[in-house]
Amino acid sequence: MSEWNFVPITLQYLAAGSIAIILGCYVLYKNRQLSSAKFFLCFSICVFLWQLFMFLHRNAPNASLSKLFFELGSGFASLVYPMLFLVVSFLGNGSKKHILVMVPNIMFFIYILVHEPIKVFWTTFGWSYEFTQISSSYILFSLTIFYIILNYIWIIKPIRESRVPIIKRKYKFILYGFTVMFFVGVVIFNTLLLQISPNLPPLGGFTAVAGLSMIAYGILLKEKPIGASFWMARGQMSERLTLFLQNFFGSIHEGGLGQAHLKFEKYLKETGLDESVSLTEGRIVLLKEPSIPQIVSVINNTLSYLERGEVNEKVLSDLVEFWNTVYPLIEVDTVGLIKAHENYIRGKKLIYEIAEGRLRSIFLPEGFLEKDLDAFSQLIGITHKNLFGNPVLAVFNPSERCEAGLKAYITEALANNEELAVFSRKSSSILGLLPEEETRIFYLSPESVKRTAVSRREVYLPLYDLTRLLAEIQLVAEKGCSLLFDNLTDLIHSIGFEKAYRFTRHAVEFAASHNVPALFLIAEGHRDEVKAAFENLFPFIVKLGEKGVIRLR
Numbered sequence: 001m002s003e004w005n006f007v008p009i010t011l012q013y014l015a016a017g018s019i020a021i022i023l024g025c026y027v028l029y030k031n032r033q034l035s036s037a038k039f040f041l042c043f044s045i046c047v048f049l050w051q052l053f054m055f056l057h058r059n060a061p062n063a064s065l066s067k068l069f070f071e072l073g074s075g076f077a078s079l080v081y082p083m084l085f086l087v088v089s090f091l092g093n094g095s096k097k098h099i100l101v102m103v104p105n106i107m108f109f110i111y112i113l114v115h116e117p118i119k120v121f122w123t124t125f126g127w128s129y130e131f132t133q134i135s136s137s138y139i140l141f142s143l144t145i146f147y148i149i150l151n152y153i154w155i156i157k158p159i160r161e162s163r164v165p166i167i168k169r170k171y172k173f174i175l176y177g178f179t180v181m182f183f184v185g186v187v188i189f190n191t192l193l194l195q196i197s198p199n200l201p202p203l204g205g206f207t208a209v210a211g212l213s214m215i216a217y218g219i220l221l222k223e224k225p226i227g228a229s230f231w232m233a234r235g236q237m238s239e240r241l242t243l244f245l246q247n248f249f250g251s252i253h254e255g256g257l258g259q260a261h262l263k264f265e266k267y268l269k270e271t272g273l274d275e276s277v278s279l280t281e282g283r284i285v286l287l288k289e290p291s292i293p294q295i296v297s298v299i300n301n302t303l304s305y306l307e308r309g310e311v312n313e314k315v316l317s318d319l320v321e322f323w324n325t326v327y328p329l330i331e332v333d334t335v336g337l338i339k340a341h342e343n344y345i346r347g348k349k350l351i352y353e354i355a356e357g358r359l360r361s362i363f364l365p366e367g368f369l370e371k372d373l374d375a376f377s378q379l380i381g382i383t384h385k386n387l388f389g390n391p392v393l394a395v396f397n398p399s400e401r402c403e404a405g406l407k408a409y410i411t412e413a414l415a416n417n418e419e420l421a422v423f424s425r426k427s428s429s430i431l432g433l434l435p436e437e438e439t440r441i442f443y444l445s446p447e448s449v450k451r452t453a454v455s456r457r458e459v460y461l462p463l464y465d466l467t468r469l470l471a472e473i474q475l476v477a478e479k480g481c482s483l484l485f486d487n488l489t490d491l492i493h494s495i496g497f498e499k500a501y502r503f504t505r506h507a508v509e510f511a512a513s514h515n516v517p518a519l520f521l522i523a524e525g526h527r528d529e530v531k532a533a534f535e536n537l538f539p540f541i542v543k544l545g546e547k548g549v550i551r552l553r
Helices: 008-030 035-059 063-091 096-115 134-161 165-196 204-220 235-251 259-271 292-308 315-329 331-340 342-347 370-374 403-415 429-433 466-478 488-495 497-513 528-535
Strands: 118-123 126-131 277-280 283-286 392-396 420-424 439-445 458-462 482-485 518-523 540-545 548-551
Touching: 008 035, 008 204, 035 063, 035 126, 035 204, 063 096, 063 118, 063 126, 063 134, 063 165, 063 204, 096 134, 134 165, 165 204, 165 259, 235 259, 235 283, 235 292, 235 315, 259 277, 259 292, 292 315, 292 331, 292 342, 315 331, 331 342, 370 403, 403 420, 403 429, 403 482, 403 540, 403 548, 420 429, 420 466, 439 466, 458 466, 466 482, 466 497, 482 497, 488 497, 488 518, 497 518, 497 528
Parallel strands: 392 518, 392 540, 420 439, 420 482, 439 458, 482 518
Antiparallel strands: 118 126, 277 283, 540 548
């Protein structure tokens, strides 16, 4: 035969391949951030190439081309099994090591191409095939059975173990699709019946379409979360826990592939609540009162999930609210929780939120007293927490001594484990108040033309390069440093009111947006319009003098 053949029934292969590509792209489009969706696209591409080469194999103009197309199609068909395993694996907590499951079938693909252990012959429904080596047939059959068993185990496990109905339904559809596509279409028809009776009409395209559609439907199956249910919860702690769990579940409820449900089940097991909580149709029901150890475990594991970035940080405020509600019951355990997650709690400034900041002394550095935590802020009727994102304008009289107020601000910053970034002239008297460590000093130098670091803690900055000054302020603010700027009056005299005002406005915005304390000094004696312009930039205004600190606004 020298011309291409056309067997109408083989159009099923083209239809199956086209549907595979469409479903693969659609699943990825809906869940493009998820590894499982990416593997499903790869799975769909393998199905497409498998079906395409099967169509070409059946309709080839001669035996040699038919054989080549069959070998290529069989190779991609062999990759479909492990690829589906990766899809199912990464629906849950898949490991990158699972990708190694591809190796045996890739080797078999190469074996088929090199050794060509098949022969083809013409039938009523186009070209068909049979293996010429019994060993090749055994290898194919063994690999097929191995991957079918592997996939069945991985699919059936969540059906048996999961307590969440949506997870059971998802995996049941994947199970049905896998059975139709592979067990019926490949094992029963291709591996058994077609070898016994090669003239049977091909069904691979039909079973592929049916199976792939069910698998895709199962993967995409999802539900809309509903509110929490309190009907079995008793007591304020139970109600708060139910609300928190609902919010926690919502923080991982992403995509439509079911990872949120699997992660939530894992979370419940880790906290010991798997027998106490039911999740049905997105509704969380607390079945019995939680114990104190379970409450502690909820807080501990939630902090761990947040540290690893496995949940959205919007749940952080819910966690703090829940923690403060149950704090009287877990006061003893709270100290241990804080120390266990010290770096995260410090970084997020949670120590000021938990128990209204009463536990800040846990992190008190050596050489400081508890009163130092609010050494400056208490002088103006607030706490250190209120300084975050609320820069202070400090007015001073150059003829008066104001070291006491400045010393209080420096002490408070260091007592709260905050690195202090000071922007000042080399000749400023403020520098004598600074400790040698935990302080970074940026000298504003009119002679400098570029940034020059003279030590780990000392840097010279060009006074007239406002872009460079603002970049340094932004950088230290991003690192969470407390700021001390000495002083705006010198800046106004050096670069003029308009430039100094624009600089200050941006610097204040950086401090506010990065939620750090900041103190800006300005001398008395400016014109009213200059004074008013700068004061309008600050939420707090204080007066520094020999008598201490007086709050003006």
